Structures are given as C-alpha cells and as structure tokens.
Amino acid sequence: MxxxxxxxxxxxxxxxxxxxxxxxxxxxxxxxxxxxxxxxxxxxxxxxxxxxxxxxxxxxxxxxxxxxxxxxxxxxxxxxxxxxxxxxxxxxxxxxxxxxxxxxxxxxxxxxxxxxxxxxxxxxxxxxxxxxxxxxxxxxxxxxxxxxxxxxxxxxxxxxxxxxxxxxxxxxxxxxxxxxxxxxxETGVSHHRSFSSAERDYELVVWGEGNYDLDKMVTDLTKLGNQASAIWDGFPFERYVYMVHATSGARGATEHLNSTVIQLPRFMFRERKDYLRFISTASHEFIHTWNVKAYRPAGLVPYDYQQEGLTSLLWIAEGSTSYFQHQLLARAGVITAKELLEDIAGRIERHQQTPGREIQSVAEASLGEWVAQGGDYAHNHSVNIYSEGYMASLALDMAILSDTKLKHSYRDVHRALYRDFAVPKSYRVEDVKGILTQLTGKDYGPWWQSHIDSPMALDFDELLSRAGLKLVYGKDDSDNKTKVYPGFTLASGSLKLQTLDRGGKAWEAGLVAGNELVAINGLKVTADGFDKRLADFKAGDSINVTYFADDSLKQTALVLGERPEGKAALKPLNKVSDKQKAFFKAWLGIDWPFDKKGEFKKS
Structure with a gap:
C-alpha cells in the first residue's frame, strides 16, 4: 500500500x-x-x-x-x-x-x-x-x-x-x-592503538572503561599475528581491526571478514583467568578470518541473507577454530604449556560428562545448528558444534599424524582448504575427504562414518598415550578420589534442577528438569548449602528427596552416584619415549614441557 x-x-x-x-x-x-x-x-x-x-x-x-x-x-x-x-x-x-x-x-x-x-x-x-x-x-x-x-x-x-x-x-x-x-x-568515544604483525596492519579499538591493559593486549595480539603461518600460507587481509567492548554484563564475540568484536564485562580483563578468556577469544576470532571467512562450506557460499544456509560441516567452521585457538597462543608464548593442557583436559572432561555424545553425530549437530536451543534435552540428546567439533578435530589430527608418521597434521587440511577452496569457491564433504587421502594415502571414508556421521566413541587413553600423556583427576591418578554426585545440576543460585543425566539415578527416580528441591530426608535444603548437605552422604546412599513439580509437593528416593573429585588434568605417562615426545611437538607445536619428575619445567 x-x-x-x-x-x-x-x-x-x-x-x-x-x-x-x-x-x-x-x-x-x-x-x-x-x-x-x-x-x-x-x-x-x-x-x-x-x-x-x-x-x-x-x-x-x-x-x-x-x-x-x-x-x-x-x-x-x-x-x-x-x-x-x-x-x-x-x-x-x-x-x-x-x-x-x-x-x-x-x-x-x-x-x-x-x-x-x-x-x-x-x-x-x-x-x-x-x-x-x-x-x-x-x-x-x-x-x-x-x-x-x-x-x-x-x-x-x-x-x-x-x-x-x-x-x-x-x-x-x-x-x-x-x-x-x-x-x-564502531564509532564513538573509545581507546585506540595501531600496531603491525607479520607485515600486516592492525588496530585495537576499545569502547567502555574497565580494568584492561591496552599495552599488554597489543603485545599479545602482535605475537598471535606472527603465528598465522603455522597453519596458512598467506593472509586474506591487509588490515585487521580488533573491536573490544568493556560492557556492563554482555559477553561474547563474532568474527568478520577483516575484524572482530569481543565483549566482556568491564572488570573481567585483569585476573589471569579473565585475561585468558579474552586472549583465547581473540585467537578464536582471528583464526575465523581464514576458517569460515576466507574459506567456508557449501551452503554458506554465497550467503543467503534471507534464509538459513544448511551444511553438515559447521563443526569444521567452529569446532576446528576452537581446536586451534590455544595452540596458536602456546606457540606464540602468550599462554603456557600448562594452560594449554589444562584447556584440553577440561574439554575432554566436559565431553565425557555430556550424555548427548552417545546420541547425536557432529554432522547432525551442524545441520541442526540453526534451531539448536540447548537445555536439558540438548544435554542428553545433542552435542554442540564447538565442543564436539573440537573433539572431532583432535581425533582427526591424531589420525593424520599417526598415518603420516608426523609428516602431516590437521593444520595441513586447513592450509589446503585456504589454498584450493577460498571464497568464491566452497568445499564439500568429499573435498575434505579428498584432502585427507592426498595427505595420508588412505581412504578416510570409514573414519568419517564412525567419527563424523555417527556419534563418536573416543578412546582417550589410547589417543593421549601417543603424545606421552594420560588423563587424571586431582594431582595424579594415584589419588583416584571420588565425590558424591546426585545425577543432576542446579540452576545458578537456585534449587531448580537444570539438567539431569539420561539413564542416571536421578533420571530413574523420576526427577525432571524444572523440579525444585525443598528438603533432603525431611530437612530443608538451601541453594547455598546444597553441596555441603550432599557431602554428608556417600555414593550408594539412598536419600529421600522432597521437591515441587508443577507446584505439587512430591517425594522420591534417590540413590546417590559418584564422580571423580578434582579437575581433569593431563599428566605424562610414567615412561615417555622420544617418539612420544616427537608426537607431542608435532601435535601441539611446542617442546615437551615436563621434567624427569613429571612436573612442568620452569620457564
């Protein structure tokens, strides 16, 4: 009209x-x-x-x-x-x-x-x-x-x-x-720095006041830029802009063709754990300048801005980017070997605690990303393209290293994708398989079927041992301590059940996400006191749980399970060969970091 x-x-x-x-x-x-x-x-x-x-x-x-x-x-x-x-x-x-x-x-x-x-x-x-x-x-x-x-x-x-x-x-x-x-x-009142790295020009623009250190950010971003050649031959840009928002709560980041925007709460830059969140995010978005911007899967070339672009390869676009982000930082000396291995261990632990890994393949997760919602159903029946794509990348990297006797790695796959399939071209599943065959001389069809098109079942003991490592909880595997685990997690600051593990004791007891706990064995429980109350019991104990379900008060018996106590960590095997140390370096790009006692070497 x-x-x-x-x-x-x-x-x-x-x-x-x-x-x-x-x-x-x-x-x-x-x-x-x-x-x-x-x-x-x-x-x-x-x-x-x-x-x-x-x-x-x-x-x-x-x-x-x-x-x-x-x-x-x-x-x-x-x-x-x-x-x-x-x-x-x-x-x-x-x-x-x-x-x-x-x-x-x-x-x-x-x-x-x-x-x-x-x-x-x-x-x-x-x-x-x-x-x-x-x-x-x-x-x-x-x-x-x-x-x-x-x-x-x-x-x-x-x-x-x-x-x-x-x-x-x-x-x-x-x-x-x-x-x-x-x-x-980005336009407004902001802080600005210009710098160069590997013959490319960069700008850092920070909006909002906070506890960040501009000089440190520039120093580390410069080191990061120098590591691009570890994966790719050449740059897809002449000038790149890091836009950083120091916010009142918003957080996240997005990659772009020649820039990125990174958001963190304004006072989450100074502490080491907070700074690692920033610099690892910066590395992630920097890698995206190649992986998903310079080359991307069919279905996303060209972009259709008015409807979804489906592809089963989003796990490469996102998961592989997550996989490389800490490796480049470790190569650059921005993070330590200890910090790199802590990140890998944490990702493996989260993978093992996600029941959905037994149900959904990473290819299916890629196709479903446009409608993925998260929550309890996703926890039990889905995987996400970032975390599961990371695991697929890790498994593929180790397979290539083993099949080529360390001559090639997963980095070479991305080097070939940038060289041969840069936009306006795009790549498909068969193109990736073709690159794998060129690098290894092997047919990766069976591997792809079992790891990408089907839910992955990874043997981390075997995979990690190739690099002389083992996964332990706590200080070492002789600890072998466990803690009581009820089979569910609570929403932050609440007694509402957020996720339950499919097939676990809480699941079998009839509890569901959204139930709100009231009492254990007839005594009131509070959100801040729940963990302490749980510590009064041991695995195998049966407790009487009182809870609200749709505003109705109910009770059920819950048999408590257990989980390893302490965070997951990667430690050296008792005996590590020169061959395993060589695998470690070819894999992560850094020297073997442990001394003869199995402790991290002092820098």
Whole structure:
C-alpha cells in the first residue's frame, strides 16, 4: 500500500559527501541517547516495476534467524523527484517498491538499536556499534555494486571499520554489500592503538572503561599475528581491526571478514583467568578470518541473507577454530604449556560428562545448528558444534599424524582448504575427504562414518598415550578420589534442577528438569548449602528427596552416584619415549614441557 511521507529529512540535505555512483548509505547518529538513528539508502537508476529491498534475517557468525527487522519504523521510499513510491511488505525482511518509471530510488527509515549482547546494533550516548546485517538494507539487484557509507556523529566521536576509508573521518567504502555486511562499524568515544604483525596492519579499538591493559593486549595480539603461518600460507587481509567492548554484563564475540568484536564485562580483563578468556577469544576470532571467512562450506557460499544456509560441516567452521585457538597462543608464548593442557583436559572432561555424545553425530549437530536451543534435552540428546567439533578435530589430527608418521597434521587440511577452496569457491564433504587421502594415502571414508556421521566413541587413553600423556583427576591418578554426585545440576543460585543425566539415578527416580528441591530426608535444603548437605552422604546412599513439580509437593528416593573429585588434568605417562615426545611437538607445536619428575619445567 502507499505510505504517506512523515517528517524525515533526507540526510543528503546535511551531509556534504560527494556524489557517489554506487549505492549510497547515510546514517544519522547525532541524537543517540534513546538508541535511535535515521538511515537513508540511495540506489542508482532502477528499472520500472517491482523493486525489492531487504534487511537480512540473520547475521554472519550467528547461525540463527533473528528479529532484525523489528527495529525498523517510518519506512518510506521516493523517486529521484522526491515523489513517494508505493510499497508493500512481502516478508519479514523484505519491502517491495513499485516504480511507475525508471528512476533513482531513495529508501529511508528510523532504526532502533539497543541490542548489545548479540552484537547486531547498539546506539547510546557514548558510541554506536553497527553490524550492517541489522542496520543497512540492500537490494539483490545491487548486491554486487560498490557502495559508500557516511555517518553523522556527535562531536568527538571517532569511527573505525575494516572497510577502507572514504573521504572524511566518518565515511567508508566497500566493493559490494557482502563486504559491508561483514565489516562492522564502531564509532564513538573509545581507546585506540595501531600496531603491525607479520607485515600486516592492525588496530585495537576499545569502547567502555574497565580494568584492561591496552599495552599488554597489543603485545599479545602482535605475537598471535606472527603465528598465522603455522597453519596458512598467506593472509586474506591487509588490515585487521580488533573491536573490544568493556560492557556492563554482555559477553561474547563474532568474527568478520577483516575484524572482530569481543565483549566482556568491564572488570573481567585483569585476573589471569579473565585475561585468558579474552586472549583465547581473540585467537578464536582471528583464526575465523581464514576458517569460515576466507574459506567456508557449501551452503554458506554465497550467503543467503534471507534464509538459513544448511551444511553438515559447521563443526569444521567452529569446532576446528576452537581446536586451534590455544595452540596458536602456546606457540606464540602468550599462554603456557600448562594452560594449554589444562584447556584440553577440561574439554575432554566436559565431553565425557555430556550424555548427548552417545546420541547425536557432529554432522547432525551442524545441520541442526540453526534451531539448536540447548537445555536439558540438548544435554542428553545433542552435542554442540564447538565442543564436539573440537573433539572431532583432535581425533582427526591424531589420525593424520599417526598415518603420516608426523609428516602431516590437521593444520595441513586447513592450509589446503585456504589454498584450493577460498571464497568464491566452497568445499564439500568429499573435498575434505579428498584432502585427507592426498595427505595420508588412505581412504578416510570409514573414519568419517564412525567419527563424523555417527556419534563418536573416543578412546582417550589410547589417543593421549601417543603424545606421552594420560588423563587424571586431582594431582595424579594415584589419588583416584571420588565425590558424591546426585545425577543432576542446579540452576545458578537456585534449587531448580537444570539438567539431569539420561539413564542416571536421578533420571530413574523420576526427577525432571524444572523440579525444585525443598528438603533432603525431611530437612530443608538451601541453594547455598546444597553441596555441603550432599557431602554428608556417600555414593550408594539412598536419600529421600522432597521437591515441587508443577507446584505439587512430591517425594522420591534417590540413590546417590559418584564422580571423580578434582579437575581433569593431563599428566605424562610414567615412561615417555622420544617418539612420544616427537608426537607431542608435532601435535601441539611446542617442546615437551615436563621434567624427569613429571612436573612442568620452569620457564
């Protein structure tokens, strides 16, 4: 239907950017306090008839349909003479204009941006973070055309992006919409550093105050950049931007074509465990610049911004990235061998405590990522592409190392993917299998069937022994201590059951997620006192549990189980050969870190 014009001044009236032949974007951020902006998009000459304009329904790096168009209001369209064009809404992310004659077209709309944690769009009095997928509309007819983005911002703001600068401090240019949609903009009041690594230029932009150390961040990010050659021959970028948000609670990160955004609560940078979270995330997103940006599976090439892109290989895109992130940091000397092995041990422990690993394959998890919800059902019947993809990568790496007598590793698979299948190409399952055959001379079809297309059953004792290691709990395997385990976990700060282990004692007792505990053996139990109360019993004891289920008070007998006490750790075997030490170095890229007593060597 035809829409009446409202008081929405074209930004071209107050922006002085020179005329641009491609698609011209303008965004007015001059009154950011209430999270609002005005966006204008000018398209070159459009032929008469229907002309679709879209806002993506998902953003790259987040494989989930999102309600991005809900932040759009006051949509209007005009021709070159300023005449209103009729339009209709044809889908959640699509507006179709009707042109009686060929003309340039200008689309404008109000944008609401108060979403930070999903890293789509956020505008306030101090900054704006703009992921184009949730900010700038496009037309399929002009997706491949060059474009310009101009920002009108408050005094004192600085603007940064992985895109090239145009004329002026707040203007960027890109060869097409695909580059724009993968090159977020950070503008506002921020801290900035420039540095170089391996003949590439980098920028670090930090918005928000916190307990971070910019100099340390730059030092370690420089070391990280020098390690790219451990996996790939060459870089897919000349300049890369690390955007960091020190937030009031939001956390997470997203990779992009030439940049990343990393979010952590503002006082979670100084302590070593917190800093490791930051720098490992930075490594993860840096690796993504190759793995999933420079090369990615069929189904994601080209991106279809209006619907899901299915692939059974998301485990390579995400899980392999997780697999490499700590290895590069250890090679760079940013983290210690002890910290690297602690991370591997923790991941193995979480894998072993996930019943869903017996039910779902990592290929199926990849295909289901777009609708994955998490929770108790997922815990018992699913795996996730990050953690299970990590385990698949570990198993595949060790298989390649063994089959080639340490001549090749999983790194060579990714080197070949970048070399032979870089976008606009894409890779399929058969392409990965083909690379494996080229490297090893073996048919990896049976391995793929048992590890990727079927739920994995990994023998960690055998795998780790190749590198002279064993998995223990506590200080060493002679400890062999256990603790009481009820077969469920509680929601944080609550007595509500969050997950139960399928087939465990709590499962068999009829307890389900959402039940709320009230008493044990007739005595009240509290959230902060639950673990201490549980310690009054031993494995095999039967306790009487009182709980609410759908507001009804119920009781059941629960036989307590057990779990190893202490965190999982990787320790050296009692006797380690030179061959095993060589395997360790070929695997992780660092020297054998233990002394003759089995303790970590002092640096």
């Amino acid at each position: 035809e829409q009446k014009l409202t008081a929405f001044l074209p930004l071209s009236l107050f922006l002085s950017a020179s005329a641009f032949a491609g698609v011209d974007y303008h965004i007015d951020l001059s009154s950011p306090t209430h999270h609002l902006a005005k966006v204008e998009v000018r398209f070159p000459k459009v032929e008469a008839g229907d002309f679709p304009v879209n806002l993506p329904v998902w953003r790259t790096g987040k494989y989930q349909v999102l309600p991005l168009a809900d932040g759009v209001r006051a949509f209007q369209a005009t021709d070159a003479s300023g005449n209103a064009l009729p339009w209709r809404r044809s889908a959640s992310g699509e507006w179709v204009l009707s042109l009686p004659a060929a003309s340039e077209v200008t689309v404008s709309y109000q944008l609401y941006a108060d979403e930070l944690g999903l890293r789509t769009r956020h505008i306030d009095a101090t900054h704006a973070y703009l992921d184009a997928s949730s900010v700038f509309m496009y037309s399929p007819h002009f997706r491949d055309e060059e474009l310009s983005v101009s920002l009108k911002v408050p005094d004192g703001w600085q603007s940064y992006s992985g895109m090239n600068k145009g004329d002026g401090a707040h203007r960027f240019v890109a060869p097409n919409y695909d580059v724009l949609v993968d090159s977020p903009i």
